[in-house]
Amino acid sequence: MSRRRAAVLGAGIMGSALAINLARRGLDVTLFDREAAPMAATSRWNEGKIHLGYLYGADPTTATAEHILPGGLLFGHYARELVGDLDGHITADDDIYLLHRDSVVGADVMRAKFDAISELIQRHPDAARYLVDVSDAKVTDLAPAELSDIAGEGIVAGFRVPERSVDTRWFANRLAEAVAAEPGVTSRLGTTVLAAEPIDAPDGRWRVRTDGGDDDFDVVVNALWSGRLTVDTTAGLAPQGPWNHRYRLCVFIRTRAEHDVPSTIVAVGPFGDVKNYNGRDFYLSWYPVGLVAEGAELELDAPALPTGPDLEAFIDDVRVALERVMPGVGRVFDDAVDTIVHGGFVFAQSRGGALDDPSSGLHRRDRYGVERRGAYYSVDTGKYSTAPWSASRLAAEIAG
Numbered sequence: 001m002s003r004r005r006a007a008v009l010g011a012g013i014m015g016s017a018l019a020i021n022l023a024r025r026g027l028d029v030t031l032f033d034r035e036a037a038p039m040a041a042t043s044r045w046n047e048g049k050i051h052l053g054y055l056y057g058a059d060p061t062t063a064t065a066e067h068i069l070p071g072g073l074l075f076g077h078y079a080r081e082l083v084g085d086l087d088g089h090i091t092a093d094d095d096i097y098l099l100h101r102d103s104v105v106g107a108d109v110m111r112a113k114f115d116a117i118s119e120l121i122q123r124h125p126d127a128a129r130y131l132v133d134v135s136d137a138k139v140t141d142l143a144p145a146e147l148s149d150i151a152g153e154g155i156v157a158g159f160r161v162p163e164r165s166v167d168t169r170w171f172a173n174r175l176a177e178a179v180a181a182e183p184g185v186t187s188r189l190g191t192t193v194l195a196a197e198p199i200d201a202p203d204g205r206w207r208v209r210t211d212g213g214d215d216d217f218d219v220v221v222n223a224l225w226s227g228r229l230t231v232d233t234t235a236g237l238a239p240q241g242p243w244n245h246r247y248r249l250c251v252f253i254r255t256r257a258e259h260d261v262p263s264t265i266v267a268v269g270p271f272g273d274v275k276n277y278n279g280r281d282f283y284l285s286w287y288p289v290g291l292v293a294e295g296a297e298l299e300l301d302a303p304a305l306p307t308g309p310d311l312e313a314f315i316d317d318v319r320v321a322l323e324r325v326m327p328g329v330g331r332v333f334d335d336a337v338d339t340i341v342h343g344g345f346v347f348a349q350s351r352g353g354a355l356d357d358p359s360s361g362l363h364r365r366d367r368y369g370v371e372r373r374g375a376y377y378s379v380d381t382g383k384y385s386t387a388p389w390s391a392s393r394l395a396a397e398i399a400g
Helices: 014-024 065-073 075-083 106-121 143-150 168-181 228-234 306-326 327-334 383-397
Strands: 005-009 028-033 095-101 155-161 185-189 192-199 207-210 215-216 219-222 244-255 264-267 272-276 281-286 292-297 336-348 368-375 376-379
Touching: 005 192, 005 207, 005 215, 005 281, 014 028, 014 075, 014 168, 014 185, 014 383, 065 075, 065 106, 065 264, 065 383, 075 168, 075 383, 095 106, 095 185, 095 292, 106 155, 106 185, 143 155, 168 185, 192 228, 207 219, 219 383, 228 376, 244 306, 281 306, 281 327, 306 327, 327 336, 376 383
Parallel strands: 005 028, 005 219, 028 185, 095 264, 219 376
Antiparallel strands: 095 155, 192 207, 207 215, 244 281, 244 292, 244 336, 264 272, 272 281, 368 376
């Protein structure tokens, strides 16, 4: 009996994890991506925060946290099944959240929301299986002296939050190696997917059309970060609005010496992020500077990466913005031996708008998951942190 053939469109974290899981369950998998290697785009160039819901403190409900928690808590479990040990590539300390005076919620509201999310985590059966044990999850206020050591202009409060992040570039390399080593996965890289069409009926076989030719499959999973909605329309799956595409740039720095700059987020309104993965490898972003494209069409074109004077100006703009609220981050820029500016797409099944707008739909992220049309599956990955869990569950469904 021949093995069922599955096409996975997109070799980001969701597509790569799904391809491996399907192959391990006995399917013959072809993984398509327009990049030259798996994990070369959005899944490589982000902060790698393994969310538990705290970031969405402006969500008036706990819906986002409830949606994120099952996959976020089990990220480590499913990631280790894919690439092995994660030791040394996870941030060492709890994140610090700084609240700006121009945030869309005040300190009391944010503290109450943090407490509600902590209670959800404490009650969850998988709380002990997070990257660290969070079964006694608590958010603590920074003492005035601690806050003054870290915070700069406009910061009115600070909280220590039990969330961690994974070094996305390291994880991207390991997951790409796992894809290459999986005998049931064939990669078709440097290939742009144009369409996915039912050959006879939705439950029958499907034809994947690419710029390199056509091929037929028993199952098609569309896990693209960019272009997913366009391919969905060719499959007869009408996208359900509203939605928002964004493209964000960020800065990755490796320093000469180790620095104890804490992993810190400024939220919610003015938004910036610093991740210290191991003392020498850092992710740095300031949302108003890094947001270089946004739209609500079916597809958003990636802007060109800055070069020359524009590149230097971008790095300087990020530095100035971050130093204003986190003065100590300047020493990371000063000690850089390697600086990379890159970015990726962000898709949200919600109305966009500025993060300093309380009514923006981007303050909640509980509308993502899988849509189905026969043997065609469209996956809104939603959050990087829930992808390995989602991929394992979908592979089990498809494999029957």
